[in-house]
Amino acid sequence: MSAQKNPTVAVSAPGKVLLAGGYLVLDRQHTGLVFGLSARINVIAGEIHTSEGVQLNEIIVDSPQFEGAQWRYGYHRAPEGGGIQVVQLQVGEELNKNPFVETTLSYVLSYVDHLYATRGSSSSSSSWLKPARLIILADNDYYSTPGDKQTAPNARFANFGVPLASANKTGLGSSAALVTALTASLLAHYLPKEMYALSSEGGPDDDNVVNAMFHQLMIKRGWHNLPEAARRQMDAYPPQKKWTLLHQDSKEILHNLAQAAHCAAQGKVGSGFDVAAAVFGSCLYRRFSPSVLDALPEPGTPAFASDLGRVVDGTAWDVEVSKKVDMPQGLALRMCDVDCGSQTVGMVKKVLAWREQEAQVAGDIWGELQAYNDGLASVLNENRTEDLTMSLEMIRGKIREMSGLSGVPIEPESQTKLLDALTELDGVFGGVVPGAGGFDALALLMRDDEETKTRVMGCLAEWSKEKDEKVKLMDVRGEMEGVRMEELDIYKGWL
The missing domain is CATH 3.30.230.10 (Ribosomal Protein S5; domain 2)
Incomplete structure (x- = not known):
């Protein structure tokens, strides 16, 4: 050998x-x-x-x-x-x-x-x-x-x-x-x-x-x-x-x-x-x-x-x-880059400090969030796209509540407005500020077709021009496979 x-x-x-x-x-x-x-x-x-x-x-x-x-x-x-x-x-x-x-x-x-x-x-x-x-x-x-x-x-x-x-x-x-x-x-x-x-x-x-x-x-x-x-x-x-x-x-x-x-x-x-x-x-x-x-x-x-x-x-x-995770056929997980990474470590420390100080309130919110997250997984696994927008909105609402109580911009106001504008588009079911939140890339669940992609790109181009921000739809998409x-x-x- x-x-x-x-x-x-x-x-x-x-x-x-x-x-x-x-x-x-x-x-x-x-x-x-x-x-x-x-x-x-x-x-x-x-x-x-x-x-x-x-x-x-x-x-x-x-x-x-x-x-x-x-x-x-x-x-x-x-x-x-x-x-x-x-x-x-x-x-x-x-x-x-x-x-x-x-x-x-x-x-x-x-x-x-x-x-x-x-x-x-x-x-x-x-x-x-x-x-x-x-x-x-x-x-x-x-x-x-x-x-x-x-x-x-x-x-x-x-x-x-x-x-x-x-x-x-x-x-x-x-x-x-x-x-x-x-x-x-x-x-x-x-x-x-x-x-x-x-x-x-x-x-x-x-x-x-x-x-x-x-x-x-x-x-x-x-x-x-x-x-x-x-x-x-x-x-x-x-x-x-x-x-x-x-x-x-x-x-x-x-x-x-x-x-x-x-x-x-x-x-x-x-x-x-x-x-x-x-x-x-x-x-x-x-x-x-x-x-x-x-x-x-x-x-x-x-x-x-x-x-x-x-x-x-x-x-x-x-x-x-x-x-046991699935993405329904015809649906795509896409990402938007806002060209401004967050200081995740500082945000996490602040949220955990708030959780320690307000254990009862934080525990209740986390319990509700877990239920909503489980609901989203079920909606995706069971291909219930008609329930997808509501499921994402419930998660976002609870995240914004935690954001307000902790004083940490998990879903900042600028991201809220952008997500709301994108969710209004035909073919977009909704999205979240993923992970620890802040100003990282947005995650969208949308129809996997050229028409929806064109509408999203147009919305982001207009947003970038109006707000003087760099926002774009990334080529990356969700996929199931790991290391290979x-x-x-x-x-x-x-x-």
């Missing part, structure tokens, strides 16, 4: 929109209705080939759509099982940090090292880590910054022509999609199919390999303790069914590892709905208990790798991800 070349792989993960459940999703008593989006963060992972006799211990990360967006890292094994430590190497005059990239590298490489140490051969456990180049490409809708004039008008990946720090995000969840795609690409690059089943198709040709992998999964899940009849039934599953179960387990590993890395990079344990959407796609989401990640030490400290492996592969995760492998030819010209 040590002589095996690591394949060049491409992975993409979607952005998200929390259509219903803003603030509520922070609490395990409540759920959030989150949709994946067609806008994706893409990561291509490949080997760096060196001349014979030249030794290189480096991982290079490029984000070529932005000026000066390259990060180079050296790596080494930390003593006492501290995992793989990465150290940023200076490029140019300034050391531009990227905590999401650096933390994800440290977490994923440490997890892979743990896997090879516990499951691989002695040769593979010491020689698997080779130099790699990672290329990050973001679909255009993640940023409001107009692309370079040299970019083809319909190009999927624009050359934004500015430093990454100068680009205006549109609030689609780029950090969670980045961490997820980065995690998945590293796992697929460094681990053979016999150890990690990210692709839902094309498992190992040898059924004996699939059977051996499935046996390990049965032990991990405790299925080997089932009654003998049940064990025999599972042993008799055809290889493709076994591979499907292995693929599901691999996505759970990806979810757990990406959540751990994303929380560490943020410096706090968030609700995790954005990572869940990046991995699983559109879903009803109930958060995991923050205590799941409490026991993790810092990367590089003694036993970090084994502790990380125990957490990622463990059963303490009480997250609930339900795929991609063909390399999509990225022609960027590799």
Whole structure:
């Protein structure tokens, strides 16, 4: 296994929109209705080939759509099982940090090292880590910054022509999609199919390999303790069914590892709905208990790798991800960019402080909001489009009540007026200021036809002219699928 070349792989993960459940999703008593989006963060992972006799211990990360967006890292094994430590190497005059990239590298490489140490051969456990180049490409809708004039008008990946720090995000969840795609690409690059089943198709040709992998999964899940009849039934599953179960387990590993890395990079344990959407796609989401990640030490400290492996592969995760979410045929979830991102962290702190001070009032409002959110999910699942406008209005009314009581502009007056104007249009059922609210992108539920799209674009153009604001309908739309492998030819010209 040590002589095996690591394949060049491409992975993409979607952005998200929390259509219903803003603030509520922070609490395990409540759920959030989150949709994946067609806008994706893409990561291509490949080997760096060196001349014979030249030794290189480096991982290079490029984000070529932005000026000066390259990060180079050296790596080494930390003593006492501290995992793989990465150290940023200076490029140019300034050391531009990227905590999401650096933390994800440290977490994923440490997890892979743990896997090879516990499951691989002695040769593979010491020689698997080779130099790699990672290329990050973001679909255009993640940023409001107009692309370079040299970019083809319909190009999927624009050359934004500015430093990454100068680009205006549109609030689609780029950090969670980045961490997820980065995690998945590293796992697929460094681990053979016999150890990690990210692709839902094309498992190992040898059924004996699939059977051996499935046996390990049965032990991990405790299925080997089932009654003998049940064990025999599972042993008799055809290889493709076994591979499907292995693929599901691999996505759970990806979810757990990406959540751990994303929380560490943020410096706090968030609700995790954005990572869940990046991995699983559109879903009803109930958060995991923050205590799941409490026991993790810092990367590089003694036993970090084994502790990380125990957490990622463990059963303490009480997250609930339900795929019982649907978008009726002929209906589209579309986003409007208002080109003015909100300071979400400050808003969340203020709302949570209000909730603590006014526990009874806030609890009642959150309970009613949960009922309205559940109602919206039912309306969508049951294709009751005639009830859609009323369902959205009830949610918005309760959000505005919470906004007024907390003093936080969850649905600011300017957004209220714009949403009201859009809802008046034929073919538009309504919309919300998603997630934590504020001045991020609006989410609309509308008929999926050109006539409705034209009316919406006309309304936004007129609004922009009258109010002297930049408001536009984005190309992005809701979709159901989460993380996936991609063909390399999509990225022609960027590799």
